Amino acid sequence: MEKKRIGIIGGGISGAALGYYLSLYEEADITIFEKNRIGCGTTAKSAGTVCLFDDSLSNRYWDVRLYGFETYCRFEREEKGSAGFDQTGTLVVALSEQEELRIKAGIALAKAAGYSGEYITDKSRIEEILPGINTENVLGAGYTRDDGYFDGTMISNTFVKKMQTNGGIVKTDMEVTEIIRKGDAAVGLKTADGTRYDFDTIVDCTGPWSRFTGELVGLDVPIWHTKAEAFFLCPPVKRPGYVFPVLKYPAFYALRAGENVFICKSHLSMNLDDPMHAGQWDPDKLPQTGGTDDYFIEFLFDQMDTYVPGLADSGLVSSWLSYRAEPRDFLPIIGETPVKNYLLATGYGGNGVIEAPAVSRDLAKLIMRGESTPLLEEWAFKRLLKQ
Template sequence: MDKKRVAIIGGGITGCSIAYHLSLYKEIEITVFEKKQIGSGTTAKSAATLCLMDDSLPEAFFDLRVRCLKVYKEMNEGPKGLVGFKQSGTLVVCPTEEQLKRVKRHVDLSRKHGFSAELIDEPRDLKKYLPDLNTGNVVGGAWTSEDGYADATAIANAYARKARDRGVKILTETKVTRIIRSGERVTGVETTKGTFYFDIIVNAGGPWANEIGRMASLELPLWHTKAEVFILKPPSPLSYSFPILKYPTWYARA
């Protein structure tokens, strides 16, 4: 049986993960097109937090978060900490009783899946995990030691290496400039390094997904927004390990 030829446009963490997982199927031939370098776009800007304790996401995503945490911890056991995973724990701070109720559901979910998690209903007890925390307008929170953060670019490159080992072609510095169509089907791509033909094209362009979609006359319901990032340095080194800190509208990590 002829192999299905698959193009993946975008060499960030999503595109490289898709490439690796598709490579597990023998009947697929895969090529990744990245306009710059692997993991150099939005992936490189990610804080790469891996949090079970995250009330900003629907509970339906909890199983996915458990799997991601497990996978990245396993990847980190490679040489020299392959993806830079650091198990820092997460402290969630709740300014309202309503948010504390939502966080309690995530504590219960974590415990149900065998992870350690603690609901904190005395604000002063939050200081056990973050001594310098101002608890003036806080009703409580939650803590888990399981969470942490990694290096998103390292994860993308780890997936790229694993994909290459399985025969995936990865073309960097190769921008897709046009998607070739025959009737209602896509049949290939034109790039800055030539024309290639495929049976299936995967759009893994992240913030550029709309631009890629329009090449195939598709308007995707995607909008990306900018967020502010502040890099702060304490006047003197902290005497404790700084966890991931989550408030309702922002978060921080070391």
């Protein structure tokens, strides 16, 4: 049987998920190149929330969200811990009627799929679920016990392990330094050790690095880096037995991280034209920890003062900075590009953990069967050329 040779650049959740879905096709010959370790880039800095209803991804893409959630739950059933699931539940707070409508629609979708979900207007109940919350300007809150957050690095390694079982190859500590073109097509690549590899299809899954890998093939990848500044807080009051849920407000979100609380500005509240929020930077220069701006910590403490005063007196344990790769419309860039045989699976922004399974399933089908899907049509590179 003639095999299709596919080279994947990047072993974050994007490359790992794609490698796995491609490996379900017998005639796929897959190699992932990762310049560091699997799941150690943006994926390692992720909060990993995959909530059944929140504002991170519009209800229009409900099936993408559900597929991601159920894929990771399946991993957990097959091998406990393989997706790092912490089922804390989620509380999504509505401050406006528009948010209220979106949350209620999300709850209806979740219930139709067999999950629990309720819209709570009784403020004492909301305070029970999140002690320390200020319910003054709150219209209500959506709550489910069924979801929570996952571990992006564990998921990436689980995808890769499954791919390897199906015959796929992973090369870690192997940087791609050159893309080889023949006319208008990409035909292979070279790695830092000087080795050349020939491929029928190359997929760039390098997230925030895709600006740079794109340049290797003469492609201007239209992503911006938004600052994802995460802070780990030590709440002043310990409540034995209490489970801090994923907490979603329009401008920030929080979740438990052991005894502490992880808090971050939401990706949809980032302004790509504000140099404090977004720009073009080099992800290789990111420090392991720290590197955050005073602006963000002030912003988040201000939000807590207003909305969750019970957290405002927390100690700051640690922080980190990472870059999300965001296209102008905050939706990923998937599939074909102007360079023949050079595909993208990048621009996942703040939703890569949610979106990678459904996107990779569809992209693998496009690569192996030449069949597109409505999702791939909507998230195609060509939509950005029209703007």
